[in-house]
Amino acid sequence: MTRRVVITGAGTINPLGHSVDQTMQAMKDGQCGIGPLDIRDVDRLSIQIGGQVKNYDEQAHFNRQQIALYDRFTQFTLLAAREALSQSGLTFNGALADNAGVILGTSGGGLNTQDENYRVVYEEGKNRVHPFIVPKLMNSAAVSQVSMEWNLRGPSFTVATACASSNHAMGQAFNMVRSGMATVMVTGGSESMLCFGGIKAWEGLRVMSKDACRPFSATRNGMVQGEGAGIFVFEDYEHAKARGAQILCEVAGFAMSSDASDIVMPSKQGAARAIAGALRDAKLDRDEVGYINAHGTGTAANDKTECAAVADVFGAHADKLMISSTKSMHGHLIGGTGAVELLACIMALRDGVIAPTIGYEEPDPECALDVVPNVARDAVVDVALSNAFAFGGLNAVIALRKV
Amino acid sequence: MSTQDKIIAILAEQALLAPSDVGLDNSLEDLGIDSMSLVESIFAIEEAFDITVPFNANDPKQSDFDISTVGSIIAAVDALKAEQA
Numbered sequence: 001m002t003r004r005v006v007i008t009g010a011g012t013i014n015p016l017g018h019s020v021d022q023t024m025q026a027m028k029d030g031q032c033g034i035g036p037l038d039i040r041d042v043d044r045l046s047i048q049i050g051g052q053v054k055n056y057d058e059q060a061h062f063n064r065q066q067i068a069l070y071d072r073f074t075q076f077t078l079l080a081a082r083e084a085l086s087q088s089g090l091t092f093n094g095a096l097a098d099n100a101g102v103i104l105g106t107s108g109g110g111l112n113t114q115d116e117n118y119r120v121v122y123e124e125g126k127n128r129v130h131p132f133i134v135p136k137l138m139n140s141a142a143v144s145q146v147s148m149e150w151n152l153r154g155p156s157f158t159v160a161t162a163c164a165s166s167n168h169a170m171g172q173a174f175n176m177v178r179s180g181m182a183t184v185m186v187t188g189g190s191e192s193m194l195c196f197g198g199i200k201a202w203e204g205l206r207v208m209s210k211d212a213c214r215p216f217s218a219t220r221n222g223m224v225q226g227e228g229a230g231i232f233v234f235e236d237y238e239h240a241k242a243r244g245a246q247i248l249c250e251v252a253g254f255a256m257s258s259d260a261s262d263i264v265m266p267s268k269q270g271a272a273r274a275i276a277g278a279l280r281d282a283k284l285d286r287d288e289v290g291y292i293n294a295h296g297t298g299t300a301a302n303d304k305t306e307c308a309a310v311a312d313v314f315g316a317h318a319d320k321l322m323i324s325s326t327k328s329m330h331g332h333l334i335g336g337t338g339a340v341e342l343l344a345c346i347m348a349l350r351d352g353v354i355a356p357t358i359g360y361e362e363p364d365p366e367c368a369l370d371v372v373p374n375v376a377r378d379a380v381v382d383v384a385l386s387n388a389f390a391f392g393g394l395n396a397v398i399a400l401r402k403v
Numbered sequence: 404m405s406t407q408d409k410i411i412a413i414l415a416e417q418a419l420l421a422p423s424d425v426g427l428d429n430s431l432e433d434l435g436i437d438s439m440s441l442v443e444s445i446f447a448i449e450e451a452f453d454i455t456v457p458f459n460a461n462d463p464k465q466s467d468f469d470i471s472t473v474g475s476i477i478a479a480v481d482a483l484k485a486e487q488a
Contacts, residue, residue, distance in 0.1 A: 046455070100409075204446065205442065205460065206442050206458055206459055206460040207459075207460050207461060209461075220461070221459055221461050221462065222459060222460075222461045263439075264439065265438070300460075300461040300462055313429075348407070355435055
């Protein structure tokens with residue numbers, strides 16, 4: 001059984017906004033959501049910027065008992081899921097509940113909870129922590145809480161493949177609906193590691209920028225971390241059509257690959273195999289692709305390798321398509337990044353607006369593609385790809401098509 | 404142990420060489436130290452001398468820390484020790 005899969009709901013909270021509309025407006029305006037970090041002990045960090053979710057008050061959304069169980073990454077997930085499921089108009093009872101599940105990506109899971117509680121026992125010397133630390137910090141907590149809030153009783157689990165987690169999760173959800181294993185899947189990802197320990201660990205790698213994320217620019221000097229969530233409702237096309245659902249776009253194909261070469265350095269061949277694989281899976285001709293949301297981290301290594309992979313796969317068409325990195329605006333949401341970036345693909349297909357790569361200062365001959373520098377662009381796009389290439393060489397590429 | 408001996412010991416450990424095989428004129432490439440070993444070496448130097456080394460792995464050559472040879476690293480560490488004392 002092979003079914004068509006469509007997206008019937010989208011939700012997000014991220015440094016650019018607390019909803020899909022706010023986020024897309026910020027992308028259209030080329031706004032930067034990266035700024036000085038407001039976290040405990042920031043003065044002891046050498047990296048003091050990040051894409052934080054702003055004006056966020058957990059008590060405005062959750063009660064005391066919920067906050068005791070919801071790490072920040074779970075809170076972001078639930079808020080984004082509320083928006084996505086509300087848009088879809090779905091409720092889950094009986095057979096549909098049994099045939100609907102949740103697959104989400106995250107890398108750090110409840111890292112804030114771990115950080116806070118290690119502090120309590122090691123720094124403050126206490127011998128007791130809150131009883132719910134384990135169900136709060138586990139990587140699968142967000143999946144479980146979503147399944148409980150919406151009565152999703154089908155296949156549900158968490159995917160952790162570092163920076164490709166969300167794309168791997170969405171690829172899995174796509175294949176479940178396509179194959180008939182599920183009718184509806186709630187999918188996407190979430191991350192919240194902007195805490196002292198989370199940033200301290202990244203500092204050690206020496207790949208972080210102290211001032212801005214400038215993907216593809218010759219002046220780029222590293223990545224900037226962000227936080228937030230993106231959640232989508234993937235649904236069997238016939239099911240969506242029968243109930244008259246609003247369809248945002250079609251999920252056309254997905255592919256993944258492993259570099260099998262290095263724990264931090266990316267490989268052109270591995271990336272190219274995932275991109276070409278997604279086109280093949282979607283039965284698309286490469287000339288049909290109008291936009292690629294790049295992995296585009298702003299590191300020296302990623303951006304030139306990614307551009308070389310795109311040039312290899314697309315040949316002469318590489319110079320005709322647009323490729324941008326919205327990480328320049330929201331930062332790198334690590335395990336949640338592919339989910340928030342999928343919004344830029346939906347915006348391209350549905351609204352005909354291509355999100356820019358902001359902070360672009362100077363061309364780099366090793367990134368000589370149309371990176372939509374600094375200003376959003378109107379364009380008609382029928383097919384868009386979203387790239388994710390993780391540390392450890394785990395690659396996942398999703399292909400979306402206009403419906 | 405002198406600054407020079409300490410740095411040579413750190414680099415020798417990363418390169419899996421005897422300290423006597425590390426010369427002042429050697430480049431990191433000569434010693435077989437790749438980008439990951441370099442980041443580990445910088446960390447070990449910071450810990451050994453209690454200094455902060457300005458180093459960005461995105462563009463090691465542009466950092467204000469001359470890593471072209473073993474000798475240049477020793478000189479740069481001496482300068483940072485004086486600066487950050």
